[in-house]
Each structure stands twice: as C-alpha cells, then as structure tokens.
Amino acid sequence: MYRSENCGALRLADVNKEVTLAGWVQKSRDKGFMIWVDLRDRYGITQLIFDESRTNTDVMQLAKSLGREFVIQVKGTVIERESKNTNIPTGEIEVLVNELTILNEAQLPPFTIEDETDGGEDIRMKYRYLDIRRNPVKNSLLFRHKVAQEVRNYLSNLDFCEVETPYLIKSTPEGARDFVVPSRMNPGQFYALPQSPQTFKQLLMVGGMDKYFQIVKCFRDEDLRADRQPEFTQIDCEMAFIEQEDILNVFEGLTCHLLKKFHNLDIEKFPRMTFEEAMTTYGNDKPDIRFGMKFGELNAVAQHKDFAVFNSAELVVGIAVPGGATYTRKEIDALIEWVKRPQVGASGMVYVKCEANNQYKSSVDKFYDQNDLANWAAATNAQEGDLILVLSGPANKTRAQLSALRMELGNRLGLRKPNEFAPLWVVDFPLLEWDEDSARFHAMHHPFTSPKPEDMHLLDTDPGKVRANAYDLVLNGNEIGGGSIRIHDKEMQALMFKHLGFTQEQAQEQFGFLMNAFQFGAPPHGGLAFGLDRLTAILGGQETIRDFIAFPKNNSGRDVMIDAPATIDDAQLNELSIMLNVKA
Missing domain, CATH: 3.30.1360.30 (GAD-like domain)
Incomplete structure (x- = not known):
C-alpha cells in the first residue's frame, strides 16, 4: 500500500495516528538538525518533519537529498504543529517521519510548480503534465469533471439517453473546414472528423430514441482564439415531438441547475431578445447584459x-x-x-x-x-x-x-464581473446570410434548420428576411449553446438545399441518407448543443478555455508537448495512396 491517506485528509483529530503518505516534494526547508518537507498530491499538502532527535540517521540523511518534485513515500505519526498554517486545511498538523522511500527522483522543473508560477505560457504548454500539478490547472480540470457529471445526472433524470455517434464520417461542404482522414482500405477516399453529430442525432430521432444526449468531441479546422480549439467538446442534445418552447425550458432548466449547484444562484426566468434587437442594441448576437x-x-x-x-x-x-x-x-x-x-x-x-x-x-x-x-x-x-x-x-x-x-x-x-452571471436567450435568427465571395446564401446555422412557418412565403421572394426557428443561449457575453427546430419533411429539406445552391444531384450525394430516412416517418424534432469547454470556463469565472482542457493546442493548432501535427514516413503515405506535393 503506497498510502493510507491522501495529502489533504489529515486533521487535528488524527494526532497520534500512524499513516503512510505518497506524493511529490513541493519544497524542502533544511535547518540542519530539522527538515520540513511539503508533500503534495492531487488532494492537498501535508507538512512532513524530520527531526534528528526523533528520526533515525539514515532517514535524516536521505531527507537531505530530496529535491523539488521528487516522488516519495513516507510513514510516520501525525503530531500537532507548533506553528500552525491557517491557509491550508492540514495546517494544524504535521507528520513526524520514521520511514522514507524515494520512489522516483526528478530533474529540476523548467518552471516553479506553484499557483503563481514563473513559467510563461509556451513553456507550460510544452510541459503540460507539470502544469497540471499546479492548483489552478488541476482545479479547473476537476471543476470540468463536476460540471460534466452534473449535466449527465440532470439529463439522465429527464430520461435522456446517452448514445455514441461515429467519429469517422462523410465530409460535407457546409460549415467550417473539415479535418479529413485517409482510408487505407478505400484508396483515394477520405473520412471527415465530425464538426458535430448533427445528422446522426436527427437519425436517432427518426429511430425513435426520443431524447438523446452525448458529451462528445468535435473537430473544426478553423483559426483559433482564446475560446476556440480545433478539437472541442459539446454537450449535444436532441428531442422529438417538441416545439421551440420545450427546448428552451429544458435547457434553461439545466443552466439554472448548474448556476445553483456551483454558485448558489437562483434565476427564475431567462430574458429573451430577438437577433434584430441584439444587433441594434448591442452590436452583436451574444450581448453581455451584465x-x-x-x-x-x-x-x-x-x-x-x-x-x-x-x-x-x-x-x-x-x-x-x-x-x-x-x-x-x-x-x-x-x-x-x-x-x-x-x-x-x-x-x-x-x-x-x-x-x-x-x-x-x-x-x-x-x-x-x-x-x-x-x-x-x-x-x-x-x-x-x-x-x-x-x-x-x-x-x-x-x-x-x-x-x-x-x-x-x-x-x-x-x-464584467466573473462572479456575476446574466444568461440570455437570443431568438429569431435569420435563416440565411449572404456571402459576398460565393455570391449566394448560406445557412446561418446549418441547412437542417427549420424556417419560421409564418416566413415561409418569403423564401422565394426575399430569402434574406426569413427567420429561423433557431436560438442561442448566451452567458456573460459568450454563446454557450445554440440549436434549432429541425426540418423533418423531405420536400422541405429539398427546398432548403435548393435555396442554398445545391443541385438535386449534389443534395442527394451529400445528404441523401437523411432525406431517405425522412420518408420513413420522421417526427418533429429539435435540439441544442452546449460548448462544454466554454460553459465550464465561464462557470469557473474565466473566459479562456485552455486551462479547462487537459492537453490543449496552441494558437497555431499545434500540440507543442508531443509536437503534433507531424510528418509521416513515405511507407505510410504509400499505404494510404497519398502523394505529397509540398513546396519548400
């Protein structure tokens, strides 16, 4: 047994208890006849004491060799500290060590493993496994776990079923750029990594699953910023036999639950604002109304x-x-x-x-x-x-x-106070937006979004004025979720593809599987997806998502810790039937 307790567990009530602890050396203070070591693990810090009048000589000498981040195991007796530290939960006790084992020595870290570190962002990204030992990053990851756990419990209690959807799918021309994966068994053909499980969750509604959710990794090959990564996590949800009001009520309830759980904040009803009002009053579609x-x-x-x-x-x-x-x-x-x-x-x-x-x-x-x-x-x-x-x-x-x-x-x-929270629904988005480069309309959300029934007559005459049955959930000036009521009729979906510039052949090639499914009885359905990374960061009082992701990419989309992306050798390229034409 490497440890009988963790380094955050011991209190004054444990005095005289024989314990075994293991962890990393945070710091060591050698006074010659007495040595104090702060031992750290995920749960906290416990002070160890080595006293030449009470500790045998061999253990004392070994303690003098300890460096920062050495991994050690100790056995000893819990005693009351003479000089107490009220800043940590274990600050009233220390462990008088009688046995010490060095489990692994450590090089001096390239930055200080403390809350206020001397390491810049680049060096901490390169040694991310060391950065995770620091409380700010560690606590952010633990907080993310708690948020995800609350989400799973809340939705499961409402009869949502978590279903996994494929990661290797078909590339589509709408939306952001796809990450593509070559198929060895089908030379010259490629999978795409999903930007979202959109069509699969709609097919699950056709399949009668009724209430679906998934905490799922998604991928978009687009430019990065503080709140965006090439791979990100969604709380992806879909419901059948619902209208927009049902969706808003369910996910407003989830957000209220999270605000109550983590900030003891009660919000009775989220305000609502149309897209037009948001743009006119605040200049963007995700206003901070704090x-x-x-x-x-x-x-x-x-x-x-x-x-x-x-x-x-x-x-x-x-x-x-x-x-x-x-x-x-x-x-x-x-x-x-x-x-x-x-x-x-x-x-x-x-x-x-x-x-x-x-x-x-x-x-x-x-x-x-x-x-x-x-x-x-x-x-x-x-x-x-x-x-x-x-x-x-x-x-x-x-x-x-x-x-x-x-x-x-x-x-x-x-x-913009991080401990204040002002949620807001933005509704009635435009269905389509004009793109100057391609000189055609594009779906503002995605091509499966249903238009407002009362605006249907404008599709042929003034498509730019058609409103979507779509909604975004905004928190503190950040979009944390968005969704829509979907088209569930094959003819309506074909009409939408037509207005988006698809030929019948293109629509069939790209999305024929979905329109074919609609022929077998698709229920009215809709959904919403939260960005888990961004939601967790905001609930954690920050707007930068990086510390809430265990191993994030940098602003160039690189993982500098493992040096990815990287080249692959010619044998792999030949096996995948890929010929590179890269200019130096």
Missing part, C-alpha cells in the same frame, strides 16, 4: 448639420460611458487609437463630455450646438458625468466596431 451602455442611434439628430463624416454615413451610433467625463484628452485619444487598430477598424471617433449643469463639450463643437448635443445625450441615455463616444459608417461594420469598444470599456471599468 452592464448597460446600450447603443443609441443618432442619424436623426446628427445628420442635419455640415459634418460630412456623419452625413455620408449609413449609421451614426453612440454609447454613454458612465463617469467618462473625467477622462483626460490623453485618455480619450488612447481610446480613439484603440478603435483605429486593424482588429477593430474604425477610421476615427467623436466624443462628447456631459458636464455639470447640462453643459456639453465635444470634439465637434463647431458643427453642433448645445441643443444638438443634448439630443445625443437623450438618445444614448447619457447622464451628467458621462462620456458619449460616437462611431459612424456602414451599419453592420460600425455596430461591430462599437460593440468591441463597449466590451473593452466594460473590462476596463470592471463591469
């Missing part, structure tokens, strides 16, 4: 003077920054430079300080009088002491720019 700074459209009160920048703009829009009137000119200039960065792309910004006694000071005073600026304040709901920031230009682009500015100011002003 704080205000709602958009105020200014066309009517800003395009009547000789200011050509505003007069030629499709949209003039502003926000009121609370307390921003105290900003210095240098601080405002820095904000202007921030929105002019390539990542945001604004050409400039106008500002108005709302000063005492209803007085206004702006960067465009020679074009607008006090009455004009008062109208701007009314439109943006600015109060005395606020700062109005105004952008203009093409409507969609300008809203996106102002949205980025609003989120940045929310961070700077401390308005």
Whole structure:
C-alpha cells in the first residue's frame, strides 16, 4: 500500500495516528538538525518533519537529498504543529517521519510548480503534465469533471439517453473546414472528423430514441482564439415531438441547475431578445447584459448639420460611458487609437463630455450646438458625468466596431464581473446570410434548420428576411449553446438545399441518407448543443478555455508537448495512396 491517506485528509483529530503518505516534494526547508518537507498530491499538502532527535540517521540523511518534485513515500505519526498554517486545511498538523522511500527522483522543473508560477505560457504548454500539478490547472480540470457529471445526472433524470455517434464520417461542404482522414482500405477516399453529430442525432430521432444526449468531441479546422480549439467538446442534445418552447425550458432548466449547484444562484426566468434587437442594441448576437451602455442611434439628430463624416454615413451610433467625463484628452485619444487598430477598424471617433449643469463639450463643437448635443445625450441615455463616444459608417461594420469598444470599456471599468452571471436567450435568427465571395446564401446555422412557418412565403421572394426557428443561449457575453427546430419533411429539406445552391444531384450525394430516412416517418424534432469547454470556463469565472482542457493546442493548432501535427514516413503515405506535393 503506497498510502493510507491522501495529502489533504489529515486533521487535528488524527494526532497520534500512524499513516503512510505518497506524493511529490513541493519544497524542502533544511535547518540542519530539522527538515520540513511539503508533500503534495492531487488532494492537498501535508507538512512532513524530520527531526534528528526523533528520526533515525539514515532517514535524516536521505531527507537531505530530496529535491523539488521528487516522488516519495513516507510513514510516520501525525503530531500537532507548533506553528500552525491557517491557509491550508492540514495546517494544524504535521507528520513526524520514521520511514522514507524515494520512489522516483526528478530533474529540476523548467518552471516553479506553484499557483503563481514563473513559467510563461509556451513553456507550460510544452510541459503540460507539470502544469497540471499546479492548483489552478488541476482545479479547473476537476471543476470540468463536476460540471460534466452534473449535466449527465440532470439529463439522465429527464430520461435522456446517452448514445455514441461515429467519429469517422462523410465530409460535407457546409460549415467550417473539415479535418479529413485517409482510408487505407478505400484508396483515394477520405473520412471527415465530425464538426458535430448533427445528422446522426436527427437519425436517432427518426429511430425513435426520443431524447438523446452525448458529451462528445468535435473537430473544426478553423483559426483559433482564446475560446476556440480545433478539437472541442459539446454537450449535444436532441428531442422529438417538441416545439421551440420545450427546448428552451429544458435547457434553461439545466443552466439554472448548474448556476445553483456551483454558485448558489437562483434565476427564475431567462430574458429573451430577438437577433434584430441584439444587433441594434448591442452590436452583436451574444450581448453581455451584465452592464448597460446600450447603443443609441443618432442619424436623426446628427445628420442635419455640415459634418460630412456623419452625413455620408449609413449609421451614426453612440454609447454613454458612465463617469467618462473625467477622462483626460490623453485618455480619450488612447481610446480613439484603440478603435483605429486593424482588429477593430474604425477610421476615427467623436466624443462628447456631459458636464455639470447640462453643459456639453465635444470634439465637434463647431458643427453642433448645445441643443444638438443634448439630443445625443437623450438618445444614448447619457447622464451628467458621462462620456458619449460616437462611431459612424456602414451599419453592420460600425455596430461591430462599437460593440468591441463597449466590451473593452466594460473590462476596463470592471463591469464584467466573473462572479456575476446574466444568461440570455437570443431568438429569431435569420435563416440565411449572404456571402459576398460565393455570391449566394448560406445557412446561418446549418441547412437542417427549420424556417419560421409564418416566413415561409418569403423564401422565394426575399430569402434574406426569413427567420429561423433557431436560438442561442448566451452567458456573460459568450454563446454557450445554440440549436434549432429541425426540418423533418423531405420536400422541405429539398427546398432548403435548393435555396442554398445545391443541385438535386449534389443534395442527394451529400445528404441523401437523411432525406431517405425522412420518408420513413420522421417526427418533429429539435435540439441544442452546449460548448462544454466554454460553459465550464465561464462557470469557473474565466473566459479562456485552455486551462479547462487537459492537453490543449496552441494558437497555431499545434500540440507543442508531443509536437503534433507531424510528418509521416513515405511507407505510410504509400499505404494510404497519398502523394505529397509540398513546396519548400
């Protein structure tokens, strides 16, 4: 037996108990006649004491050789500490060691294995197995486990059945780029790794499974960012014989359960907002409603003077920054430079300080009088002491720019508090969106999303105005889940493929298996998928998902720990009938 207790278990009540512990040496303090060692495992830290008056000489000498991260086993007696440490649960006791075994020596780690480490992100990614020993990463992985466990229990109690779907599937042209896998047994042909189990879960509904879920790995070959990885995990769900309201109620219930479980937060009902309202009011379809700074459209009160920048703009829009009137000119200039960065792309910004006694000071005073600026304040709901920031230009682009500015100011002003949670349903998305590059409509969600019945007549005349029976669940400015009511009729699905530019032959080749299944009695069905990585990070008070994934990729999609992706040898390529044509 390597251990009778773990390193986080012992308390004052265990004094005089004989114990066996095993773990890693966190640190060692040698006073010559006495040595203290902090022994760490997944569960905590226990202080060991080696005392030359109570510990035999051989054990004492061995203790002097211990280095950081040595793996050791000790046997000894629990005693009360003279100098107690109230910062850890085991801080009232220590173990007087009488036997010490070095199970494995360790090289000095490339960074300090402590909560506040001296290791940069690159080196910690390379030695991820060492990084996992640190409490922030370890606790994030344990928290992820608890969230997944709660999800499984909650859905299972509602009669959902977890079903595994294939990882080797057929590539489809819609959505993000696929990761492809060559087939040795079918030369020149390829599998794709699933971007989601979408069609399979629909087929499960045709199969009568009724309520399905799966915590499943998915893959998308797309550019990375803090909240995106090439392989990610979904809580994938589908239900039959339901309408949109049923879906929203079930998964609102799940989210409420998680917020109650992990933050003791009671939320009676999630607010709902249409896609159009979200874009108009916040400039994006996943608004953070923990704080205000709602958009105020200014066309009517800003395009009547000789200011050509505003007069030629499709949209003039502003926000009121609370307390921003105290900003210095240098601080405002820095904000202007921030929105002019390539990542945001604004050409400039106008500002108005709302000063005492209803007085206004702006960067465009020679074009607008006090009455004009008062109208701007009314439109943006600015109060005395606020700062109005105004952008203009093409409507969609300008809203996106102002949205980025609003989120940045929310961070700077401390308005995006990680211990506050504001869930929101965004509904009534457009069914289709126009793509300039391909000069055709694409499905905003996916081609299996049902249009709103009342908008069906617009499909032939004005497809851009057709609303989808789709919904996203937003939490703290992040989309944590999304789904839709699906098309379950073969003719309707064929019509959708037609509007997406598929020929009958292409639709049959790509999705014939699904439309054929619909001929055998497909029930009305719909579903939703949560992003487990992102959901767990937000519930854990963060927005970066990397620490909640055991072995993540870097921003180039590489696993620097195992050095993947990597080349394969010619024999493997020949076996797979692959010829590479890579230019140096």
